[in-house]
Amino acid sequence: MENQTPSLYQAYDGMFKIGAAVSTRTIQREGEFIATHYNSLTAENQMKFEEIHPEEDRYDFAAADEIAAFAKRHGMTMRGHTLVWHNQTPDWVFEEADGSPASREKVLDRLREHARTVMSRYRGQISAWDVVNEAIEDKSESYLRETKWLSTVGEDYLEQAFRIAHEADPNVQLFYNDYNETDPVKRDKIHRLVRSLLDAGAPVHGIGMQAHWNLYGPSLEEIREAIELYASLGVRLHITELDISAFRFDDRRTDLLEPTAEMQELLTQRYEGIFRLFREYRAAIDSVTFWGAADSGTWLDGFPVRGRLNWPLPFDRQLQPKPAFWSILDQTRV
Numbered sequence: 001m002e003n004q005t006p007s008l009y010q011a012y013d014g015m016f017k018i019g020a021a022v023s024t025r026t027i028q029r030e031g032e033f034i035a036t037h038y039n040s041l042t043a044e045n046q047m048k049f050e051e052i053h054p055e056e057d058r059y060d061f062a063a064a065d066e067i068a069a070f071a072k073r074h075g076m077t078m079r080g081h082t083l084v085w086h087n088q089t090p091d092w093v094f095e096e097a098d099g100s101p102a103s104r105e106k107v108l109d110r111l112r113e114h115a116r117t118v119m120s121r122y123r124g125q126i127s128a129w130d131v132v133n134e135a136i137e138d139k140s141e142s143y144l145r146e147t148k149w150l151s152t153v154g155e156d157y158l159e160q161a162f163r164i165a166h167e168a169d170p171n172v173q174l175f176y177n178d179y180n181e182t183d184p185v186k187r188d189k190i191h192r193l194v195r196s197l198l199d200a201g202a203p204v205h206g207i208g209m210q211a212h213w214n215l216y217g218p219s220l221e222e223i224r225e226a227i228e229l230y231a232s233l234g235v236r237l238h239i240t241e242l243d244i245s246a247f248r249f250d251d252r253r254t255d256l257l258e259p260t261a262e263m264q265e266l267l268t269q270r271y272e273g274i275f276r277l278f279r280e281y282r283a284a285i286d287s288v289t290f291w292g293a294a295d296s297g298t299w300l301d302g303f304p305v306r307g308r309l310n311w312p313l314p315f316d317r318q319l320q321p322k323p324a325f326w327s328i329l330d331q332t333r334v
């Protein structure tokens with residue numbers, strides 16, 4: 001009955017791009033469904049440093065190329081994810097041959113070469129790059145996360161990364177992307193960081209709000225405050241990794257094989273409220289990407305609790321729309 005369901009991206013045409021994180025596996029298995037509902041793709045893993053550039057003199061573009069070709073065939077845009085991150089980045093980037101820390105210049109040269117190679121390959125297809133991912137420390141007392149980028153390059157590594165990315169492709173939008181972005185303490189640090197980058201003249205065009213949320217939080221008020229604060233910087237906003245976990249982060253229950261009726265109802269209400277809010281801020285938000293196209297492909301199966309299932313997306317494991325899907329669609333009609 002798939003073709004009786006209206007297309008999600010068509011319903012949001014003129015308001016937001018509607019995106020999904022995908023892999024070669026999901027586009028092979030669910031390609032038609034993905035092309036029906038989404039007009040923006042993010043490679044869930046396959047453009048990350050360790051996957052696309054595992055060794056200094058070896059790139060592996062096969063998987064990323066397959067996703068890019070699929071996007072092109074279906075007239076979709078893409079978000080590039082990601083250049084500078086503390087995870088899924090190989091150690092060689094930060095090391096000399098003998099394993100000692102590489103110099104600042106060497107790490108920046110490697111980043112320059114990486115950004116040029118990867119960004120030019122997908123030039124014109126990728127409209128926004130997550131240049132730096134998750135640089136802010138979660139603990140309230142510290143500011144920047146302790147990473148190898150920070151320890152080898154120094155505190156200006158973010159500014160350098162944005163300048164390097166801009167040189168590599170002056171036409172693409174450059175984003176800072178992070179999670180827990182609505183938490184008031186972290187939110188203010190993200191704001192301070194992007195403010196300081198802009199003050200230094202770094203080419204930052206947007207903030208990516210990952211939006212890994214759950215049925216109970218953050219509140220719509222917290223989300224609103226974050227959107228307002230970020231938008232006040234005059235940058236564009238993308239919702240980059242939206243999913244609504246059925247569990248609070250510290251909830252370890254493992255007894256459910258499917259969502260309870262109450263969870264289903266809460267999910268519907270959450271998506272309704274969240275999309276109503278996004279719609280209210282449509283002047284600032286250009287794109288809303290879900291972290292997965294349907295529950296059949298969610299990273300939350302097994303994270304943070306091994307072996308546990310989760311149901312965070314508007315489509316179920318059979319790719320059928322849930323009540324939450326219809327509530328998202330309804331927001332385009334009010």
Ligand code: GLA
Pocket residue numbers: 044081133179210241299
């Ligand atoms: C972060 C990253 C994503 C992905 C998720 C978990 O949010 O930005 O690339 O790794 O964690 O899937």
